[in-house]
Amino acid sequence: MQTVEQTMKDTAGKAWAKRPLIISGPCSAETEEQVLQTAQRLAATGKVDILRAGIWKPRTKPGMFEGIGVKGLPWLLQAKKQTGLPTTVEVATGKQVQDALNFDVDVLWIGARTTVNPFSVQEVADALRGVDVPVLIKNPINPDLELWTGAVERVARSGIKQIGLIHRGFSSYGNTEFRNAPMWHLAIEMKRRNPELLLINDPSHICGRRDILMDVAQKAIDLDFDGLMIESHIDPDNAWSDAKQQVTPEKLAEMLDNIKWRHETAEEKEFITALEKLREQINHLDDELIQLLGQRMKIADKIGEYKKNNNVTILQTSRWNQILDRAFKKGDALGLSREFITKYFDAVHMESINHQNKIMNS
Ligand code: PEP
Ligand code: MN
Numbered sequence: 001m002q003t004v005e006q007t008m009k010d011t012a013g014k015a016w017a018k019r020p021l022i023i024s025g026p027c028s029a030e031t032e033e034q035v036l037q038t039a040q041r042l043a044a045t046g047k048v049d050i051l052r053a054g055i056w057k058p059r060t061k062p063g064m065f066e067g068i069g070v071k072g073l074p075w076l077l078q079a080k081k082q083t084g085l086p087t088t089v090e091v092a093t094g095k096q097v098q099d100a101l102n103f104d105v106d107v108l109w110i111g112a113r114t115t116v117n118p119f120s121v122q123e124v125a126d127a128l129r130g131v132d133v134p135v136l137i138k139n140p141i142n143p144d145l146e147l148w149t150g151a152v153e154r155v156a157r158s159g160i161k162q163i164g165l166i167h168r169g170f171s172s173y174g175n176t177e178f179r180n181a182p183m184w185h186l187a188i189e190m191k192r193r194n195p196e197l198l199l200i201n202d203p204s205h206i207c208g209r210r211d212i213l214m215d216v217a218q219k220a221i222d223l224d225f226d227g228l229m230i231e232s233h234i235d236p237d238n239a240w241s242d243a244k245q246q247v248t249p250e251k252l253a254e255m256l257d258n259i260k261w262r263h264e265t266a267e268e269k270e271f272i273t274a275l276e277k278l279r280e281q282i283n284h285l286d287d288e289l290i291q292l293l294g295q296r297m298k299i300a301d302k303i304g305e306y307k308k309n310n311n312v313t314i315l316q317t318s319r320w321n322q323i324l325d326r327a328f329k330k331g332d333a334l335g336l337s338r339e340f341i342t343k344y345f346d347a348v349h350m351e352s353i354n355h356q357n358k359i360m361n362s
Contacts, residue, residue, distance in 0.1 A: 005104070012086035012106035015049040016134050016162060020261065021200060021227030023088060024252055025052035027242035028065060029072035037234050039079035041249035047256045048249075050107060051076070051085040052229060056096055057241055058113040065240040073103035080104070088136070092120055094127035101131065109136040110151060112168055112180075112205075116140040121151045125158040134162035136200065143170040143183055145190055152194065164198035165190060166229060167220075169206035179208025179245070182216065184223060185280035188273060191224075204231040204245045213247065214255050221259055223276060224269055230255070293348070300352040304359030314356050320349065 002010075015021070024042055029035045035053060042048045053076055057067035076087045086106035091097045092114045100108060108128075114120045115138055128135065135155050140147045148165070155163055167187040169180025191199045201220030203213045217228055233239045236246035247255070307314065324345055331341040 008080070008086065008104065008106070011084060012050075012134070015086050016107070016164075016198075018049050019226055020221065021050070021198065022048050022256065023050040023052050023200065023227065023229040024048045024232045024249070026233045026239065027054055027204075027231045027246060028057055028240055029053040029055055029068050029075055030240050032075045032078070034234060035072065035075040035079050036082065038232060038249065039083045039085060041234060042232060042252070043083035043085055045249055045253035045256075047253050048085065049227075050088050051079060051083070052088045052109075052231075054241070055089045055100070056092060057090075058092060058111060059241075070099050073099060073105070076105065077103050080106075090114075091124055094123045097124055097127035097131075101133065105133075107134045107136060109166065110138060110155075112138045112141045114138075115151045116142065116147060118147075118150060118154070121154050125154040125160075128155065128158045128160055130159065133160070134164065135160050136164040136166050136198075138166040138168050138202070139170065139186070139190075141171045141180075143186055145186060145193075148190060149193070152197070164200060164226075165194070166200045166202050167206075167225070168202035168204075177212070178206055180206050182206050182219075183280075183284075184219070185277055185284065187225075188223065188277050188280070198226045200227045200229050201225045202229045204229070204242070207245055208242075209244050210236070210247055213245070214258065217255065218259055221261060222272070224262075224273060293351075296348070297351060297355050300355045301359055304356035307356065308360045314353055314360065323349075 026034065026038050038053075039051050042051060053072065055067055055072045055076075056069060057065060059066055073089075076089065079085065080087050087104075088107035088109055089100050089105050090111045091100055091108045092111060097108065110121065110124060114124070137148070137151050137155060140151070152163060152165070165187075167182070167190075169178060169182045170186070172181050187199065187201070191197075201217070203216040203220065206216050207213050213230065217230065220228060230252055231242060231246045232249050232252045233243075233246040234248060236248060237243055239246050304314075306312075324342070327341050327345055328338055331338065
């Protein structure tokens, strides 16, 4: 006779092995009612493999909802009993690991704000020694693959066999389309280095908003991720945390229905991944070039102001020849043709002059 615990362990093991692996549930456990209802509605879709909920929430600012704490763990256990869904929660300390295990949480995950800190990761890893539980490790907040790898190594050294990665994007300063820039090439590189590890994408924390979740989820599947973690709430607008990015269980099911699940041959997959990686590198370099051009024009504006205040003409031919000469020399060394350098600098120069003109005539 199998014990109930053993049966649940088998269920969790099966869920872990399923592809695509779909993890969903609220950002935070809020009330018993909310956890149970979310779990039931997610289970009813038949599309979710593991139920997630944040119990302890590392928040950017104090005073935000910091999680319901241990009190929420029995709710999750109850949700598991009612739906048969294995559960996963975020752990950041040794005590949280103990508490989660005491309430039969099936999978643990380490959050982005924890992965950045080797002291915390080590504390979690130490608490995991001798325990047989799958652990998912989110990428660190900053784009640093060594730090992510370090967390994987710490957890692996504590004896954990089932380790997975969650790509949830990287923080960058200023407003972008995303809450956390995906920087896909980093996830792809992490997978290349660790082909044996499960790799899940978390569109919710990448997007920070509902309207682009589907695009990011589809992209992840196109890039051959092993699954998705998407936040779901019975009343998203009134969620106590991450309200803008959560979707109802039914909306989640609709999204999952609309994703094109690709079935390429191994060679096709390899080709697409390699090509995507190179294109992503190009995109990054282009982004940087545009940033730099923007900075260059800001300096041109300053020069414009100086010229205006000192009655100097905009075009000074000797200076222009000097710029081109320098560029030819550098370009020669890098294999850039003089024809290209000339065209490129002409365009940049025209833009500079337009900027200066605006300043001088203002
Ligand atoms: C979360 O999953 O709710 C969470 C806090 O995510 P992250 O660690 O990616 O910010
Ligand atoms: Mn969240």
